[in-house]
Amino acid sequence: NPINVVTVKGYGEFPAVEVVERMGIENQNDPKVQDATDELYKAEHSKGYISDHIEKYAGKRVAYIRDEIKADMIEEGSADIMYDFAERPVICRCGNKCVVKVMDDQWFIRYGDEEWTEKTQKVLAQETIIPEEIRSNFEYYINWLDDWACSRRVGLGTRVPWDDQWLIEPLSDSTMYMSYYSIAKYLKDMNPEDLNEAFFEKVFLGVDSDEITVAPEIVEDIQAEFNYWYPLDWRLSAKDLVGNHLSFLMFTHAAVYPEEKWPKGTVVFGMGLLEGNKMSSSKGNVILLADAIEEYSADVVRLFLMASAEPWQDFDWREKEVKGTQRRLEWFREFAQKVEDIKGEKLDLSNIQEAALERSIDKWMVNQLNVHIKAATEALEVFQTRQALQHALFLLKKDLDHYMYRVKDLIEKKDPAVIYVLSTLLSNWIRLLAPFTPHTSEELWSKFGGEGFVSFAEWPKYDEELISEEIERSESLVQNIVKDINEIKNIVDTDPEKIHIYLSPDWKWDLYKIADEVGKPDIGQIMGRAIGQNIYDDKKEIAGAAKKISREMTKTRYIGKIDEATILNDAKDFIEAEVESEVVIHTDDSYDPQNKARNAMPYKPAIFME
Template sequence: MDIERKWQKKWEKAGIFQANPQGGKKLFLTVAYPYPSGAMHIGHGRTYTVPDVYARFKRMQGYNVLFPMAWHVTGAPVIGIARRIQRKDPWTWKIYQEVHKVPPEELEKFTDPEYIVEYFSKEYKRIMKAMGYSIDWRREFKTTDPQYQKFIEWQIKKLKEKGLVRKGEHPVKYCPECENPVGDHDLLEGEGVGINQLTILKFKLEDSYLVAATFRPETIFGATNLWLNPKEKYIKVKVDGEKWIISEKSYENLSQQKKDTKIIEEINPEELIGSNVKNPMTGEKHPILPAYFVDPEYGTGVVFSVPAHAPADYIALRDLKKDKKLQKKYKIENTLEGIKPVNVITIEDYGECPACEIIKKFKIKNQKDPKLDDATNELYKIEHAKGKMSQHIPEYGGKPVAEAREKIAERLKSEGKADEIFDFAEHPVICRCGSRCIVKIMENQWFIKYSDKKWKNLTLECLNSLRIVPEEVKANFEYYIEWLDDWACARRIGLGTPLPWDPDWIIEPLSDSTIYMSYYTIAPHLKKLPANALNDEFFDKIFLDQDNKLKIDEKMANRISREFNYWYPLDWRLSAKDLIGNHLTFHLFHHSAIFPPSKWPKGIVVFGMGLLEGKKMSSSKGNVVLLSDAIEAHGADVVRLFLMSSAEPWQDFDWREKEVIGTKRRLEWFREFGEKIFNIIGSERLSVSEIPEPTSFIGKWMMDRINLRIREATKALEGFQTRRALQEAFFLLRKDVDHYMKRIRDRVDEEAKDVLRYLLSVWIRLMSPFIPHTAEEMWEKYVGDGFVSEAPWPRVYEEFISLKIQKAEEMVQETVKDIMEIKKILNITPEKVHVYVAPEWKWRVLEMAYEIGKPDMGALMGRAISEGIHDDKKELADFIKRVIKDIVRGEYPGRVDEHKILSDAKDYIEAEVNARIMIHEDAEYDPEGKAKNAIPYKPAIYLE
């Protein structure tokens, strides 16, 4: 920890991460700035370590790298949090004391929302510095800064000028506590959950209606009964003059979508069980039955049952028919006898009851079987894509399901027998303030028109012009560009920038965080300017090179413009995969609308999510490890090393304490190894320019491995493959080094010292982006010249990389393994081991095989005979068969001097197998005829 603080202070004092426009190659990368309403956890640690590793790597490659950071403090969640703190809400106090570890004296101040974001932004910055992030802190800003708000005003006005902002009504995610629409940025749970439109079907019951919400109104022809959950509370409500019976928990969602709603009375669902309702389409009578699987929060808490096409309905009905006790309780024994599945949809390869068949396919046992959801999803998709309404359905028989669905819904609505409601695809959706969100129809709301077809096409052009890591998520972007509808871009309350033409509204957080990457490039200059000088003409000049009348000095404006044009376009944008559906896609929409193609982003990297001991991390459930605690327990470099090696950035990672402790031991080994090598080489300072040229085979092999690892690690880092880079740069190189040390044993001559000196110089630099504090400490001790953070990235010397050398050492290692295996099989301890190398004629046959390319038996045999390679045709034929079957693979490594290589490794082999080694070029001594088994790269062995 002391070492980490030491280097953080040195970096800051030297200002080595402050990026200014200058000659040479530039690299500008950003990661989503945090919304600081809670403490930083290890998931955040992975998010911000990936760009730091890449930034450090590219600096060492000679790039001028800009890696900035800011604080996203706009929005309403902190207002909701402040309210809950003020009224001493127990859940909120517990979360902030126990999970976020806010001291009580600080928590008392959380009644002020601005203090919350101030507190956590300072905490974030402290921890980011503790992690060693190479951030240019001069560019830091908050989204409530007056200069930034002028920038946001300019952005939203640009969209309005282009006709991409409108006013209207739309269903939105809404937090009743915050009294505001919410986006995914505002949520603790439910990120990425969509809003679905459901049809409400009205089943007549005396003077009221039981209203059931459904995706599939076309299945009304197959209804057999209604389900209510007897454990839940139901109410009768007045809606537009009608009396509806719904669950109590669904009322708030419904009331925000229907204008004229009022609770009349509470209803006991158990008193309704066994009653009959009237089908709004067929007029048939259906009984009301009990079902505990009914979710009271989803839709209306009332479900109509279609057992032929809904696996959950079929299972629930089957379970109820077996439950004599429940039947007796509700007096429905006779009612159940006549209920049978009714077919509505015809699908190829399915019979009259598709739900029955899919239940058998998935081997579902009961309503609690987790496979039930999978079965339901599969059947619904098949029926929607391939199903047709069965011929016996009047008017709609033979029509595709999708077509019939729309027509049936419209007909029932027009007849007053149906309505509609919006609900989340999944529950719960929880705001950062801790409240459950609902769907609300917002009126007179400002929307950004992501539905605009021309804009969608332009955004697709932008998408196709950039690189995405990993490539497969490009399809997700294409889907969301097409899928996105108009987006509620303003709210009534919260922190943020007022809408310039309608200041009663505040621009919402996702809408004010789409092109802020451009603001980083000029932030240091803007801090020195008054906000009222930053008019629209100023930003037109800076970002779009438009000449206008300015309120600031023209020379200064030109200097600011040059800095923007130096850094832009953005080279890489990094963010989590759950933001593809909003922030990252908005990022592309807004860049394509506001900037010319030359300033469009060039790359996006998408992150996976974080797990904790195999379970999803959740701050609201306390299932997190704070990054500050992880640093305190293990050190920043250990945390960094684990996060970068446990998974590739786009994969989900799993924080497991045992594995983190294992990583700590590996880092300790690396430090100890450096000390050991430095002592071996005689405490002579390392050099980045001295390249040894060993003459021994094992020295050449070690140079091969070092340069191979440099090449592969570099290639991996270029593609943001941090795990693969560490596999090469640390784990595999360590394995190589262990073998090399074993091979040279105690014979550390001058050549070995040169190789080890080169190894240590390279290795510290390779590891520097991952474990910068440790690397700096080792660099100071063993090199003593500047920062390793500014040292050149190790160069790959391709001339040292040799397939022949790799194959030759592989032969030595395989020879040792083969001897040990034979010893084990024969259960003997030999005094001597005879090793026979392949004869000249076998090498020539192998070379011929590679020369021919794809040899067949006849061609190779014919050529070998014509050249008189070997007299024994049977032995020749047997070897050719083996060559064709097993040996000819990929590139020919080249002929190696097996006798010399094995002779050089003789001491090593003898020590490994604990026997005297005799290496033979001929077969003069071959009492058991083993020599004939020798083939190129695989000597024959005889134990004596």
């Protein structure tokens, strides 16, 4: 007789019997069996509980008790876990099916050794991991790794020294090849018989031995080369190797080298997508690097890959965007030529003729150049190639476009300051892009008079003294004035003959400074200090201005008083051209027919049209 194990609300003592009878199922070949099974499993999982006669688990919900029963059965030996292979084939990167075979006399590396694991965790702890969030993955895998099958019978690889019928498989064999790379240029010309264990222990570990057959002076040179490159600064590889090769590397260095030779950092790369889909050689969804280079050039490929994602993120190769990158690089070539055309004679980047920068817009462009050099440099220090390119190319181009528009009349006059700014920008820009587009950068560097190879040229240095928030704010002032005037013109639908711009009086600047010192939009405190310092006689006006500043200070940070009169007078021709009216700039209210001057605030002049 059947024994009831699960009691289900809404069903009798034997739910399965009840469902079979209700559905009229006569045998196990009846197609309705699947429907009955689905119904019963769903009901038991959502509504079922263990029947009362099973005392240990009686009354407990099926949905919550399964793991407990499983653990108990495994512990008492009445059950075990069985692993099975997925039914779908596993495809090698080469396109062939992978076949799993259990091999006799296989060699294993005991990564599960507790002492070794603990030491490897110390290697990880002193490393810089990029991105940092991957560190927890390493911590997990270093603790998780146990015996690893490290040998195979066929393929490429180094023979297991004590059992030459086996080869060390690649993931295990490649954990110290960076040590080999550091001295490879010497080894290729040496007698292999001299490259014994004693030789390598001397080079890598400084252990003396009578078994070394290489001349001492040669050993000394090789050891110096190794010590120059080690410890390893960075190991860069893909994220699918975190749980094996990259962790093995840490294990191996922990076992072989003293702490001062442990690797200092690991950078984990992302994977590739093609038009939004995962690249897969087994599905033919790949683009070969050689084909991409042939069609677009190496520089375009490099620029796209490094601009589209940070190294640890998955990049997505999209044809349309690659072509956009190609056009952008072509634009850069054209800009370089344009600088020479503007100058009107051969451009010599190794001998740029300086010019005094008096105009705010010229200072602004130099300011922006230094801002982007600084940001790109800092990004590259932590392998943020996409962030670096945002500044080294895209944002710098945006600022250049603005500058070229602002000085378009001066360009036609071959203004010396503009030529100096553009030449300086180009010299720095070519060097900034050299790591990303080396071939284009070398070509332009050579064509326009750069000294030597750009790859050997000094990396652009930013000058903190040339970076000024005041300069940035000055250009924002000009742009905001133009924007505000045009918006007012559109609203009132008028074409004024004359536009008056009123600048903030000194006492409002003092009030803004007080608000900044208070540090929060507390009108009471701001008023109290302003009256105490006697910045202005009219308390009512102080109160009104304090309210405005309290609202504005959360959006516009106080950076000190800027010379708005000089800035706007300097840009007066540009402003007049943009608003198509005569512009008059007032530092007082001697002419103010509609009492607009009282609305002028720091960083936000008042406007009157007539």
